[in-house]
Amino acid sequence: xxxFFDDQYVDGEQxxxxxxxxxxxxxxxxxxDDFNDPIDLTGCRAFGSLRRVSSGEGGSAWGGGVEMLVxxxxxxxxxxxxQEFDTAFASPGKYEISIVLRDAVTGQQKFTAPTERxxxxxxRSSVVDSDLHPLATPxxxxxxxxxxxxxxxxxxxxxxxxxxxx
Amino acid sequence: xxxxxxxxxxxxxxxxxxxASSYGVLNYGSEQFTYGQEQQESVLSGIDYELLPDxxxxxxxxxxxxRVGDERRFSVVIVDKNNPTSAIAVAPIVKAVVVLQKYTxxxxxxxxxxxxxxxxxxxxxxxxxxxxxxxxxGRYRVNVQILFGSGRQFTIEGTDSVELFIHxxxxxxxxx
Numbered sequence: 001x002x003x004f005f006d007d008q009y010v011d012g013e014q015x016x017x018x019x020x021x022x023x024x025x026x027x028x029x030x031x032x033d034d035f036n037d038p039i040d041l042t043g044c045r046a047f048g049s050l051r052r053v054s055s056g057e058g059g060s061a062w063g064g065g066v067e068m069l070v071x072x073x074x075x076x077x078x079x080x081x082x083q084e085f086d087t088a089f090a091s092p093g094k095y096e097i098s099i100v101l102r103d104a105v106t107g108q109q110k111f112t113a114p115t116e117r118x119x120x121x122x123x124r125s126s127v128v129d130s131d132l133h134p135l136a137t138p139x140x141x142x143x144x145x146x147x148x149x150x151x152x153x154x155x156x157x158x159x160x161x162x163x164x165x166x
Numbered sequence: 167x168x169x170x171x172x173x174x175x176x177x178x179x180x181x182x183x184x185x186a187s188s189y190g191v192l193n194y195g196s197e198q199f200t201y202g203q204e205q206q207e208s209v210l211s212g213i214d215y216e217l218l219p220d221x222x223x224x225x226x227x228x229x230x231x232x233r234v235g236d237e238r239r240f241s242v243v244i245v246d247k248n249n250p251t252s253a254i255a256v257a258p259i260v261k262a263v264v265v266l267q268k269y270t271x272x273x274x275x276x277x278x279x280x281x282x283x284x285x286x287x288x289x290x291x292x293x294x295x296x297x298x299x300x301x302x303x304g305r306y307r308v309n310v311q312i313l314f315g316s317g318r319q320f321t322i323e324g325t326d327s328v329e330l331f332i333h334x335x336x337x338x339x340x341x342x
Contacts, residue, residue: 014175014176014177016177016213017214017324017325018324019311019320019321019324021319021321022318022319022320022321023317023318023319023320024318024319024320025212025213025214025215025320028177028178028213029175029176029177029178030175030176030178031173031174031175032173032174032175032176033170033171033172033173033174034170034171034172034174036174039170039173077178082318084317097175099175111173112173113173113174113175114172114173114174114175115171115172115173115174116172116174119175119177122324124324124326126321127265127267127277127309127311127321128263128265128277128279128311141279141280141281142278142279142280142296142298142299
């Protein structure tokens with residue numbers, strides 16, 4: 001383990017920041033008990049959901065919930081590979097994450113992690129509105145975008161057609 | 167399965183191997199896990215990445231400083247904050263841009279978008295500024311957006327903490 005700040009991730013509020021339209025960084029978490037020992041997830045399936053906690057428009061990045069990959073059941077490690085439009089259509093803001101563990105055979109809900117509401121994903125606005133996507137119109141080099149400031153500090157992007165090419 | 171009074175979740179930042187031939191290898195302790203990503207991609211299992219200027223290779227404020235009209239190369243390395251000793255492999259990146267947003271008190275912000283070139287040998291992204299690129303003095307927020315061949319897009323830094331300054335140029339016209 002080469003996480004230099006290992007301990008700080010165990011207790012207190014944790015936030016993973018990702019930009020709107022991005023599919024990285026990868027979502028990988030470890031589920032722990034009261035003593036920070038990993039929970040054995042053998043025989044479990046994991047389902048993640050996001051609840052928006054920021055003010056303003058609602059919306060969920062994962063819709064009604066997504067199935068996650070149990071990477072290592074003994075070590076309690078679960079991951080999710082962001083899909084194409086997971087964050088592209090989500091409203092920028094802070095989302096509370098919860099992972100429901102179900103019995104792989106019966107589907108019975110065993111528990112939800114975390115028990116406390118302290119783990120979040122923050123989706124921030126895109127800097128160039130996903131224009132790198134292969135299907136998007138290529139950006140002219142040196143393109144100048146004019147971006148209005150909105151009261152409250154949140155920045156909103158104009159549609160590409162309103163950008164001004166320098 | 168262990169029964170606990172409360173369950174906790176922590177984000178897991180494992181080490182990554184930028185030269186791995188198979189994508190998705192996460193080192194956790196002495197174990198290695200493959201988590202179903204695509205081959206020939208850079209392995210990104212960290213949770214927080216930052217931009218480092220080159221030359222320099224360490225965080226500084228501001229990260230880049232220029233004068234108006236300079237065409238000195240802009241180089242950047244992307245590292246995991248929790249494992250800053252190795253850079254993201256840039257070979258699988260199919261497109262990269264740097265976005266400069268000027269801090270301003272005006273009603274709108276100006277963002278300029280410039281393409282970056284990859285240097286796989288040094289795992290670095292760079293741009294040789296063209297005449298006119300650095301034409302407006304000011305303080306700019308810097309973001310780099312990269313796209314891998316798999317279609318995965320990644321913007322660094324997520325926290326908008328990197329800056330580029332352009333100071334005023336020399337007075338008058340400098341003879342060529």
